Amino acid sequence: MMQVLFYYMAAVTVVSSVLTVTLKQPVYNVLALLTMFFHVAGLYVLLNAEFLAVVQIIVYAGAILVLYLFVLMLLNLRSDARHMHRQWPFAVLILGSVAAMLVGAFAGGGFGGEIGQYSTAYIDSLGGDTQAIGLTLYTDYLLPFEVASLVLLVAMVGAIVLTKKGLVDDQVED
Amino acid sequence: MIELSNYVILSAIIFFIGVLGVVTRRSIIVILLSIELMLNAVNINFVAFSHYLQSITGQVFVFFTLTVAAAEVAVGLALIVAIYRNRKTVNVEELDIMKW
Numbered sequence: 409m410m411q412v413l414f415y416y417m418a419a420v421t422v423v424s425s426v427l428t429v430t431l432k433q434p435v436y437n438v439l440a441l442l443t444m445f446f447h448v449a450g451l452y453v454l455l456n457a458e459f460l461a462v463v464q465i466i467v468y469a470g471a472i473l474v475l476y477l478f479v480l481m482l483l484n485l486r487s488d489a490r491h492m493h494r495q496w497p498f499a500v501l502i503l504g505s506v507a508a509m510l511v512g513a514f515a516g517g518g519f520g521g522e523i524g525q526y527s528t529a530y531i532d533s534l535g536g537d538t539q540a541i542g543l544t545l546y547t548d549y550l551l552p553f554e555v556a557s558l559v560l561l562v563a564m565v566g567a568i569v570l571t572k573k574g575l576v577d578d579q580v581e582d
Numbered sequence: 583m584i585e586l587s588n589y590v591i592l593s594a595i596i597f598f599i600g601v602l603g604v605v606t607r608r609s610i611i612v613i614l615l616s617i618e619l620m621l622n623a624v625n626i627n628f629v630a631f632s633h634y635l636q637s638i639t640g641q642v643f644v645f646f647t648l649t650v651a652a653a654e655v656a657v658g659l660a661l662i663v664a665i666y667r668n669r670k671t672v673n674v675e676e677l678d679i680m681k682w
Contacts (some may be wrong), residue, residue, distance in 0.1 A: 428599075434609060493608060499605045510594045523638075552646060556598070556649040573667075
């Protein structure tokens, strides 16, 4: 059952990623990416990361993609006759061969490392995935957490400064 | 049982699809979407390793990746709006003002 679900999620994720890159209309690209985000959230559920699955849907699908659609509607772009670069077959060839090499290397497995203490039973004893992440985030990673909030503040101020008329010189008149 | 390598392979494939989008597409918006694809590929790796090596750190790092992705999208889209306002295009082949 788990395997069937994994292969379904993996297949839809790959197909919708390809559609995100190849479709012509930007709105369709964004909607394909939405499908991809939902199925990645499904993969997180398979990996017992329920909190991240929900955050993935709320932040990526709820906030980021809405922002993309908002800007798309705002710009009102005309669709281009030629939406790919002229040399795209070469890019497919080169990146495809590098990807095939990597997949061949990864297929052998042999990924290992130190096994940590956060087994499924231990996470359950803490009260669940959300509690386990919260306990780690607010103790061991408190400083990065505060830095992340600073990053968000800077991004917010930056976005306002960049889009406000008159703050940055827009002297290009043609 | 699903192997860890299945997740790593899936993540590699999605990452390369993202790279392909960045190098071949001509619209800045689709290039930003492809960067989102790459960030998601990295997140899948983080969560998969976190699960199989039984360490919660990977999931905490996905949390930070999400934060940076949100900041990147806000600033990136603001830049796109500013570029469109000045140049009336979002096609990267026409944005060659800094080209030698």
